[in-house]
Amino acid sequence: xxxxxxxxxxxxxxxxxxxxxxxxxxxxxxxxxxxxxxxxxxxxxxxxxxxxxxxxxxxxxxxxxxxxxxxxxxxxxxxxxxxxxxxxxxxxxxxxxxxxxxxxxxxxxxxxxxxxxxxxxxxxxxxxxxxxxxxxxxxxxxxxxxxxxxxxxxxxxxxxxxxxxxxxxxxxxxxxxxxxxxxxxxxxxxxxxxxxxxxxxxxxxxxxxxxxxxxxxxxxxxxxxxxxxxxxxxxxxxxxxxxxxxxxxxxxxxxxxxxxxxxxx
Amino acid sequence: xxxxxxxxxxxxxxxxxxxxxxxxxxxxxxxxxxxxxxxxxxxxxxxxxxxxxxxxxxxxxxxxxxxxxxxxxxxxxxxxxxxxxxxxxxxxxxxxxxxxxxxxxxxxxxxxxxxxxxxxxxxxxxxxxxxxxxxxxxxxxxxxxxxxxxxxxxxxxxxxxxxxxxxxxxxxxxxxxxxxxxxxxxxxxxxxxxxxxxxxxxxxxxxxxxxxxxxxxxxxxxxxxxxxxxxxxxxxxxxxxxxxxxxxxxxxxxxxxxxxxxxxxxxxxxxxxxxxxxxxxxxxxxxxxxxxxxxxxxxxxxxxxxxxxxxxxxxxxxxxxxxxxxxxxxxxxxxxxxxxxxxxxxxxxxxxxxxxxxxxxxxxxxxxxxxxxxxxxxxxxxxxxxxxxxxxxxxxxxxxxxxxxxxxxxxxxxxxxxxxxxxxxxxxxxxxxxxxxxxxxxxxxxxxxxxxxxxxxxxxxxxx
Numbered sequence: 001x002x003x004x005x006x007x008x009x010x011x012x013x014x015x016x017x018x019x020x021x022x023x024x025x026x027x028x029x030x031x032x033x034x035x036x037x038x039x040x041x042x043x044x045x046x047x048x049x050x051x052x053x054x055x056x057x058x059x060x061x062x063x064x065x066x067x068x069x070x071x072x073x074x075x076x077x078x079x080x081x082x083x084x085x086x087x088x089x090x091x092x093x094x095x096x097x098x099x100x101x102x103x104x105x106x107x108x109x110x111x112x113x114x115x116x117x118x119x120x121x122x123x124x125x126x127x128x129x130x131x132x133x134x135x136x137x138x139x140x141x142x143x144x145x146x147x148x149x150x151x152x153x154x155x156x157x158x159x160x161x162x163x164x165x166x167x168x169x170x171x172x173x174x175x176x177x178x179x180x181x182x183x184x185x186x187x188x189x190x191x192x193x194x195x196x197x198x199x200x201x202x203x204x205x206x207x208x209x210x211x212x213x214x215x216x217x218x219x220x221x222x223x224x225x226x227x228x229x230x231x232x233x234x235x236x237x238x239x240x241x242x243x244x245x246x247x248x249x250x251x252x253x254x255x256x257x258x259x260x261x262x263x264x265x
Numbered sequence: 266x267x268x269x270x271x272x273x274x275x276x277x278x279x280x281x282x283x284x285x286x287x288x289x290x291x292x293x294x295x296x297x298x299x300x301x302x303x304x305x306x307x308x309x310x311x312x313x314x315x316x317x318x319x320x321x322x323x324x325x326x327x328x329x330x331x332x333x334x335x336x337x338x339x340x341x342x343x344x345x346x347x348x349x350x351x352x353x354x355x356x357x358x359x360x361x362x363x364x365x366x367x368x369x370x371x372x373x374x375x376x377x378x379x380x381x382x383x384x385x386x387x388x389x390x391x392x393x394x395x396x397x398x399x400x401x402x403x404x405x406x407x408x409x410x411x412x413x414x415x416x417x418x419x420x421x422x423x424x425x426x427x428x429x430x431x432x433x434x435x436x437x438x439x440x441x442x443x444x445x446x447x448x449x450x451x452x453x454x455x456x457x458x459x460x461x462x463x464x465x466x467x468x469x470x471x472x473x474x475x476x477x478x479x480x481x482x483x484x485x486x487x488x489x490x491x492x493x494x495x496x497x498x499x500x501x502x503x504x505x506x507x508x509x510x511x512x513x514x515x516x517x518x519x520x521x522x523x524x525x526x527x528x529x530x531x532x533x534x535x536x537x538x539x540x541x542x543x544x545x546x547x548x549x550x551x552x553x554x555x556x557x558x559x560x561x562x563x564x565x566x567x568x569x570x571x572x573x574x575x576x577x578x579x580x581x582x583x584x585x586x587x588x589x590x591x592x593x594x595x596x597x598x599x600x601x602x603x604x605x606x607x608x609x610x611x612x613x614x615x616x617x618x619x620x621x622x623x624x625x626x627x628x629x630x631x632x633x634x635x636x637x638x639x640x641x642x643x644x645x646x647x648x649x650x651x652x653x654x655x656x657x658x659x660x661x662x663x664x665x666x667x668x669x670x671x672x673x674x675x676x677x678x679x680x681x682x683x684x685x686x687x688x689x690x691x692x693x694x695x696x697x698x699x700x701x702x703x704x705x706x707x708x709x710x711x712x713x714x715x716x717x718x719x720x721x722x723x724x725x726x727x728x729x
Binding site for chain 1: 266267269270271276278279280281282283286287289290291293313314316317319592593595596597599649650651653668671672675676679
């Protein structure tokens, strides 16, 4: 169905980080937001994406924000790096989703919701760290990879799933030894993201707890947040609710706090 | 979201958070329509992966479940929850808890109308005495041995002795049941449990499709456990007479055990005997007597009723059936296959001792049966995807093989639907050795295709 060769070919096809994006990220890393904004202005696609993303209702700006320097100014260093990573992911999104009923707009909504809620989580945990804030941007890569690999074998995988409650991540792992989150980590490496981002996202899969205590705790929150988002009407309707296996036991000890900060119940 | 079906139990597996806003989006119109077409005896929603739910969220599933029960007369409810969730559900639906709650799906399977398992010792407890009794009666009807604890104290004490019980049931509630005739399989015999007054309702509560499929896959002995039948009327008499006539075409036998004629006219017995139905006083008179079992055709599975030739239409579809089989095996093993030979003849399996087998039938606009003989290595490899690890447990391999063959059956059904040919598929059957499969086929002819997967050969045989 999906061989290791398919997976390796997919990874090989992942484009490197575009030069302008690389320069923008470098400027942010050296704390130069104004310089970063100036570089980003040159890439029209990036500019359009940033404007579209931060003007989503969930960001809560009263007036439309159009100027890149203004966007970076509002988001700060942490938030700016995060949205740039979000943009990088859109370079991988397909023109047409095959497996999931998603569009460019609904995928962007998912990114925006994850960002907004992740910020709430980090505030609750008193974490102020650029890489950790950006880690959430890599999480939806698992959805993109899943659609890319399984989109070509929809009929076969649906038949398999009609007799056995297997999620896509488990199927891929059992067939190839590599799962969606391993591939996310490889993407992070190819895009020269901080290694810690890959590790947190791996823990966020719910099946690979991190040895590092803080990374593991962040992985738990990320896993629960992912399922909170995958239970929302738009994502559930897109067929995302059961694309990976929710590890209820893994997040049990943080569930009450999560309910409280998300104001559920 | 679609229900996953295994052993005629459909289970939805939602994850995360269920509330009134999001839950409707879990079930599209297509999902609901697809659920209505399932051939199942029980439909459940698993709460194993649900971390939060409220009444509004559950209501969406409850509405579907009740609709399905009304239409299909099957058992519906929730499963796979902990004590906290059980308390929450029973509180939400305190006054209208008319669906079932099973703490685990394994407990639910004990109450399903298709018990393939052996008799299990089951410890039962519920605060409500009527629930305790209902569960005990149902479990008994399905061939199990219920041990009822009459108080919480007694239950706590008894459950300490875990080795005494195969299953311990608590936090479980039986809602309205589907009122299907309970069915269980023992060896090569199928036992139906009937009770109370047998009247025209029997034609609704008896799963005729299951019975027909059982005949088609080779079962030859059907026993009605009728110890608890009070009486039977003319409608039920006609129903059983017709059933017996249909069974005779397959050289199958239908027996009644424990039926008394105190309130049923004695003439009914004569009519049923004329139709070919046999009467026994005790179940053990059949099941514990090897000679009787042999005479009744339950010592081995038998061939289908007539030797029939393959039709042109089936032969035309053959390459697509082969493709469906090959690609399914390829999907599950990531191995590539090549065809090494095809022949219209009686089945011929080299080195049968290294192989296990399975079969699945399809019936409707056209009928046939696909039989597959697997090298154990391929079966094990295919099963790894389903069970997630290597195993030498024959039972686990055969169980996974049944799911695997079910997938192939589903693909054949879909392929035929593309040609506007409507068929249903039978339950898959597995054989721990090829000899049992050969007993089914006997000297029937069919199309045999030999396939090579890596180092192993695999036999596909299509017959009618």
